[in-house]
Amino acid sequence: MTTLFExxxxxxxxxxxxxxxxxYVLVQGERIAALGEGAYDxxxxxxxxxxxxxxxxxxxxxxxxxxxxxxxxxxxGDDCPDRLRRFLFPLENEAMTAELVYLGACxxxxxxxxxxxxxxxxxxxxxxxxxxxxxxxxxxxxxxxxVIGQSxxxxxxxxxxxxxxxxxxxxxxxxxxxxxxxxxxGTTxxxxxxLIRCHELAHKHGALMTLHAGEMDYEMAHFxxxxxxxxxxxxxxxxxxxxxxxxxxxxxxxxxIALLARRGARVAHCIASNTxxxxxxxxxxxxxxxxxxxxxxxxxxxxxxxxxxFDQMRLFANAHKTVNRDRSLFPARQIVALAxxxxxxxxxxxxxxxxLAPGMRADIxxxxxxxxxxxxxxxxYSALVYSANAMNVRAVMANGVLRVMDGALTxxxxxxxxxxxxxxxxxxxxxxxxYADCI
Amino acid sequence: MTTLFExxxxxxxxxxxxxxxxxYVLVQGERIAALGEGAYDxxxxxxxxxxxxxxxxxxxxxxxxxxxxxxxxxxxGDDCPDRLRRFLFPLENEAMTAELVYLGACxxxxxxxxxxxxxxxxxxxxxxxxxxxxxxxxxxxxxxxxVIGQSxxxxxxxxxxxxxxxxxxxxxxxxxxxxxxxxxxGTTxxxxxxLIRCHELAHKHGALMTLHAGEMDYEMAHFxxxxxxxxxxxxxxxxxxxxxxxxxxxxxxxxxIALLARRGARVAHCIASNTxxxxxxxxxxxxxxxxxxxxxxxxxxxxxxxxxxFDQMRLFANAHKTVNRDRSLFPARQIVALAxxxxxxxxxxxxxxxxLAPGMRADIxxxxxxxxxxxxxxxxYSALVYSANAMNVRAVMANGVLRVMDGALTxxxxxxxxxxxxxxxxxxxxxxxxYADCI
Numbered sequence: 036m037t038t039l040f041e042x043x044x045x046x047x048x049x050x051x052x053x054x055x056x057x058x059y060v061l062v063q064g065e066r067i068a069a070l071g072e073g074a075y076d077x078x079x080x081x082x083x084x085x086x087x088x089x090x091x092x093x094x095x096x097x098x099x100x101x102x103x104x105x106x107x108x109x110x111x112g113d114d115c116p117d118r119l120r121r122f123l124f125p126l127e128n129e130a131m132t133a134e135l136v137y138l139g140a141c142x143x144x145x146x147x148x149x150x151x152x153x154x155x156x157x158x159x160x161x162x163x164x165x166x167x168x169x170x171x172x173x174x175x176x177x178x179x180x181x182v183i184g185q186s187x188x189x190x191x192x193x194x195x196x197x198x199x200x201x202x203x204x205x206x207x208x209x210x211x212x213x214x215x216x217x218x219x220x221g222t223t224x225x226x227x228x229x230l231i232r233c234h235e236l237a238h239k240h241g242a243l244m245t246l247h248a249g250e251m252d253y254e255m256a257h258f259x260x261x262x263x264x265x266x267x268x269x270x271x272x273x274x275x276x277x278x279x280x281x282x283x284x285x286x287x288x289x290x291x292i293a294l295l296a297r298r299g300a301r302v303a304h305c306i307a308s309n310t311x312x313x314x315x316x317x318x319x320x321x322x323x324x325x326x327x328x329x330x331x332x333x334x335x336x337x338x339x340x341x342x343x344x345f346d347q348m349r350l351f352a353n354a355h356k357t358v359n360r361d362r363s364l365f366p367a368r369q370i371v372a373l374a375x376x377x378x379x380x381x382x383x384x385x386x387x388x389x390x391l392a393p394g395m396r397a398d399i400x401x402x403x404x405x406x407x408x409x410x411x412x413x414x415x416y417s418a419l420v421y422s423a424n425a426m427n428v429r430a431v432m433a434n435g436v437l438r439v440m441d442g443a444l445t446x447x448x449x450x451x452x453x454x455x456x457x458x459x460x461x462x463x464x465x466x467x468x469x470y471a472d473c474i
Numbered sequence: 475m476t477t478l479f480e481x482x483x484x485x486x487x488x489x490x491x492x493x494x495x496x497x498y499v500l501v502q503g504e505r506i507a508a509l510g511e512g513a514y515d516x517x518x519x520x521x522x523x524x525x526x527x528x529x530x531x532x533x534x535x536x537x538x539x540x541x542x543x544x545x546x547x548x549x550x551g552d553d554c555p556d557r558l559r560r561f562l563f564p565l566e567n568e569a570m571t572a573e574l575v576y577l578g579a580c581x582x583x584x585x586x587x588x589x590x591x592x593x594x595x596x597x598x599x600x601x602x603x604x605x606x607x608x609x610x611x612x613x614x615x616x617x618x619x620x621v622i623g624q625s626x627x628x629x630x631x632x633x634x635x636x637x638x639x640x641x642x643x644x645x646x647x648x649x650x651x652x653x654x655x656x657x658x659x660g661t662t663x664x665x666x667x668x669l670i671r672c673h674e675l676a677h678k679h680g681a682l683m684t685l686h687a688g689e690m691d692y693e694m695a696h697f698x699x700x701x702x703x704x705x706x707x708x709x710x711x712x713x714x715x716x717x718x719x720x721x722x723x724x725x726x727x728x729x730x731i732a733l734l735a736r737r738g739a740r741v742a743h744c745i746a747s748n749t750x751x752x753x754x755x756x757x758x759x760x761x762x763x764x765x766x767x768x769x770x771x772x773x774x775x776x777x778x779x780x781x782x783x784f785d786q787m788r789l790f791a792n793a794h795k796t797v798n799r800d801r802s803l804f805p806a807r808q809i810v811a812l813a814x815x816x817x818x819x820x821x822x823x824x825x826x827x828x829x830l831a832p833g834m835r836a837d838i839x840x841x842x843x844x845x846x847x848x849x850x851x852x853x854x855y856s857a858l859v860y861s862a863n864a865m866n867v868r869a870v871m872a873n874g875v876l877r878v879m880d881g882a883l884t885x886x887x888x889x890x891x892x893x894x895x896x897x898x899x900x901x902x903x904x905x906x907x908x909y910a911d912c913i
Contacts, residue, residue: 362554
């Protein structure tokens with residue numbers, strides 16, 4: 036299978052931000068074979084030609100923090116204070132099922148593919164259902180079963196998720212698309228022993244570990260009472276290292292930032308979720324100055340509400356320029372880099388995807404420039420950050436397979452999926468009625 | 475002409491936020507004739523039936539601050555500090571022409587109609603060309619020729635815009651669509667005498683007056699040196715009153731807020747533009763608590779980058795919840811109200827549009843809920859604020875005429891317009907090359 040994208044404004048996102056103004060990208064199998072300016076004049080016999088009509092071609096987006104299957108929660112109690120404890124946790128425990136997770140994950144993946152996302156990091160329950168959804172849809176997922184010190188919808192005993200997580204590490208060993216990770220829930224929702232156990236498993240299997248950290252006011256208060264911080268605690272128990280992808284990290288001390296840098300840990304920054312919740316803006320400028328790799332995450336569809344990195348990029352630009360009172364800080368191309376190669380780097384996969392270059396996996400998004408919001412385009416990075424939205428995405432190739440063409444999914448019947456999900460959500464919405472005062 | 479919107483989730487945006495879950499809106503001529511729950515069973519013979527398929531029907535958005543014709547500048551030097559003085563003003567003076575303003579305004583209006591905007595406030599040069607664009611496209615515009623103390627592209631002498639403004643006040647007297655206003659540029663770019671002259675004209679003609687205020691650091695420094703503020707200055711010279719729509723107002727003292735409230739002045743809040751520029755977040759909570767009417771503006775397409783109120787609503791929610799560290803502040807429906815009836819109120823037109831009710835002008839937007847980002851919808855306001863974008867808009871009626879159907883313009887050939895604008899932009903882009911160091 037050879038596919039040629041042609042007549043594209045190619046943003047390679049390499050170190051030099053090399054662009055090809057009227058360029059091509061040639062894909063053979065799962066990899067990029069060649070790319071450059073002008074017409075392709077090599078020897079490969081091209082199977083599929085995609086005329087990009089001057090659209091912007093860039094690496095598929097990398098979403099480094101998500102709970103994709105939470106689609107049934109979207110638009111529920113968005114403005115409710117303390118919603119996690121007031122209705123998200125209880126409703127999840129009562130009404131989430133393996134079927135809902137599978138269908139929700141398929142839907143979430145569909146939404147991500149349509150938005151140009153080709154890799155995501157996920158943390159949820161019945162995570163093997165998310166794995167099944169990835170395999171069926173062709174999406175690359177770094178998938179972690181939630182490990183948490185309370186009963187959940189998929190495990191009666193606290194930390195029951197460890198068993199499921201261990202099973203997934205075995206089941207998907209060496210799998211290209213599904214890459215199991217460890218996902219202890221957070222710094223106060225797991226005890227030290229559970230975090231250490233997760234960390235051991237991560238090391239044993241060469242897997243990443245991710246968790247929520249530095250996000251909640253009560254989390255900060257908990258550690259402040261003990262004279263430390265979430266990051267300080269993670270370091271004390273020996274789990275803060277280069278395998279750790281800490282999500283949120285809104286509330287960090289200078290010492291925390293230095294510690295994250297020294298240990299080589301990475302941060303998944305979820306600007307839409309964090310600011311919608313009024314929680315604050317993570318100190319990304321300082322993190323980057325300290326050398327901490329920062330990537331972008333949408334968080335779940337009931338937290339960030341869309342699974343689109345375009346929304347993250349726009350909110351990122353506006354939030355960080357404002358917090359720092361500096362319009363020139365984080366120019367658009369740096370923000371596009373965070374959403375692509377920055378995501379890959381946070382996963383330690385910068386030599387595999389997140390950039391358009393020969394030998395890299397063919398994860399590619401085409402953003403059209405015909406729609407009314409995409410004119411003129413002097414600076415394609417500006418257009419992506421300040422003007423575009425997910426509905427400008429025309430074509431998406433994930434791991435060498437075209438998953439979106441002409442703005443529509445090639446392998447998923449979205450209306451049928453939505454109908455099936457709607458039916459499966461019946462008991463869920465009935466349970467939700469009990470929380471009518473919050474939602 | 476009678477049009478029936480049916481099977482819609484109708485958000486009337488009235489005082490009680492009345493909704494009709496499966497509702498209809500009947501339009502006769504330029505006005506809403508009836509609306510309610512279920513099927514329409516009145517006597518009117520319906521000409522056009524629009525099956526909304528469960529989509530969200532709400533009042534057309536009101537954009538209270540724009541420079542619509544600045545389309546040629548979009549994505550140019552977005553991240554450049556002090557861009558207004560470094561290249562926007564000079565390039566505008568060198569290269570803006572009546573033809574570019576006309577074509578840029580047509581394009582900007584097309585973009586707004588596609589985004590569900592049915593009324594906008596504009597301030598620019600050759601403003602009579604913007605008026606022509608409004609008449610031709612059926613858009614309602616509150617249009618102000620810029621009055622500024624320097625040479626401009628359409629007037630050699632400082633304050634030359636006054637002549638044009640006076641001419642427009644006469645030419646469009648009593649016109650439904652084009653409503654001339656006075657638009658002195660700002661508090662430091664006009665002297666007191668010019669501001670007073672504009673204010674006199676506004677009073678004489680019963681017109682609004684708008685200007686930039688409390689936006690720029692150098693503006694704040696200018697007045698601080700004189701022991702006052704922009705708002706204090708406007709009051710001292712007697713132009714701060716209920717006719718004044720002050721754009722931006724990022725930097726306000728407590729005394730300023732009290733003064734704005736006491737004088738009945740209104741604020742056009744441009745969150746996308748202000749935060750993208752790193753300028754700060756206007757104190758909207760305090761303004762509203764003081765009773766100052768606040769509305770939303772996109773600013774020009776090179777400042778806010780899109781002309782969509784969806785982007786404003788999303789950025790508004792996230793910015794203000796974060797600044798105030800309160801997730802429950804500004805729940806979604808309040809934000810939708812700011813973008814609709816709040817806009818109408820800022821223009822003193824709350825009895826004319828901005829709400830769906832019998833007798834109101836038929837300014838209506840239909841937002842579909844079939845796209846992947848619009849499911850599920852428990853709370854339609856949440857869906858509009860946190861999930862939707864302009865490309866979810868399916869149908870738009872402005873002043874009783876369907877201007878968008880099936881997501882496409884009914885009366886504007888967009889590709890042809892874009893081609894014509896591109897040709898006309900030739901000399902503009904050549905001139906722009908001189909500012910290559912900024913852009």
